[in-house]
Amino acid sequence: MTEKTYHIMTFGCQMNVHDSQWLGRALTARGFMEAPLEEAQVVVVNTCSVREKPEQKVMSALGRIRQVTAGNPDVLVGVAGCVAQQLGEAFFTKESQVRLVAGSDGISGAPAAIERLLEEPGLKLSLLDFTSHYAEREAGPETAEGPSDPVAYINIMQGCDNFCAYCIVPFTRGRQKSRSSTAILEECRAVLDKGAREISLLGQNVNAFGQDKSGDGTSFAQLLRQIAALPGLERLRYVTPHPKDMGPEDIAAFAELPQLCPRLHLPLQAGSDAVLKSMRRRYDSTTFLQLVEALRAARPDIALSTDLIVGFPGETEDDFQATLDMMRACAFMSSFSFIYSDRPGARAALFPDKIPAEVAQDRLMRLQALQDELGARWLAGRLDGQAQSTLLLEGPSPKTSEGQEPSWQGRDPYGVPVHVPLPAGIDHTGRLVQVTVTEAKKHSLMAVRAGEPW
Ligand code: SAH
Ligand code: SF4
Ligand code: F3S
Secondary structure: OOOOEEEEEEOOOHHHHHHHHHHHHHHHHOOOEEOOHHHOOEEEEEEOOOOOOHHHHHHHHHHHHHHHOOOOOOOEEEEEEHHHHHHOOHHHHHOOOEEEEEOOOHHHHHHHHHHHHHHOOOOOEEEOOOOOOOOOOOOOOOOOOOOOOOEEEEEOEEOOOOOOOOOOHHHHOOOOEEOOHHHHHHHHHHHHHOOOOEEEEEOOOHHHOOOOOOOOOOOHHHHHHHHHOOOOOOEEEEEOOOHHHOOHHHHHHHHHOOOEOOEEEOOOEOOOHHHHHHOOOOOOHHHHHHHHHHHHHHOOOOEEEEEEEEOOOOOOHHHHHHHHHHHHHHOOOEEEEEEOOOOOOOHHHHOOOOOOHHHHHHHHHHHHHHHHHHHHHHHHHOOOOOOEEEEEEEEEOOOOOOOOOOEEEEEOOOOOEEEEEOOOOOOOOOOEEEEEEEEEOOOOEEEEEOOOOO
């Protein structure tokens, strides 16, 4: 086993992925090297508890770690993220290899805690307190090797105050805490300096940015404008907005800021007004449709994707049909869809009229069949009239055909993966290229480069 090596396993949303990447950079700055599980001295499992059986998933990951490391007590195991926040020190008794638990805010202290734990083998540490303000984190090292990722993810807030009836996030991530706009802009400038062309802003309810006691008076729309004005930025995206908080200025930003991509992930959750009310989403189908109309007026080509839950307590077949109707009316290009599951502490866990698993499963299948149709229609639409597109190239694509130029994968402004053959022998990562879309696959597009000499 090499000295000072780490391995991180990540479950959950983009915010968790981003936290894990930060932890990796912070450990690298402290002289650690990333390693396969078999060779790692420090193993961190970054966990998610948003849907069913999260605890079992973590326990099976811990079981795998025990197996691979043969229970070696010198291997330091940490559990971070949302399940760690929920179950806390219970992990110390569940699995003796675990010596660190770090919750959502506590993760910022994990690198220092790991160093201390390596020096004091008898010690166990828990970092479970919520901070009252957004906890700024130490910056990672400037990596010398290779060009930096063309797409950068930047946290703008932590936590959520919405308490949707089904959701555990406000309990695991704590109350909403906005990051200061100065710190956000500074990080944006730093990633642009390192070569990023696209920035994706992250938060559980981004349009409510600034509307909490950590806010510095900057609204979400103002933040978008400030970031869009930074030199070097080609594309700006954000996730996740809440429909009830999408104000006129947020909508207008789609008309005013060319950098803001014509793609929005706008979680609908359900189409029935009764279900939306019981979910405590605080919008109804009419206001959602008005919002979609306003977005399309601001940016006629905007592509919408969504999150949907089936089998929420009390959902009737008619309620479910209302979800399908809304999917058609909004013409979602894609969606993430889930069967409702009880989460401890969330209000809906106490609701009566739970939907039998087979009914929920059947609804999910029907919903996904409709989504496949809508998605295919949307992708096929990309071939008529608007076949020209700009790609931001992210790396080589596995889809190279024999005897052809190597293919590269990029994303178009709608976030769709596009594969395009490009001249060999050049690293195209981070370039913006004009292409003509030639073919729609199931979830991606094929293209050829348009015009310009290479
Ligand atoms: N803040 C975001 C994401 C929340 S979690 C938002 O408000 O949309 C991501 C998705 O998981 C949710 O949009 C919801 O569709 C789904 N989800 C959350 N809790 C769930 C539960 N108890 N059962 C099933 N799906 C759930
Ligand atoms: Fe959960 Fe609702 Fe907050 Fe999203 S807005 S994180 S669904 S409570
Ligand atoms: Fe999961 Fe926590 Fe994200 S519960 S979805 S990792 S906020």
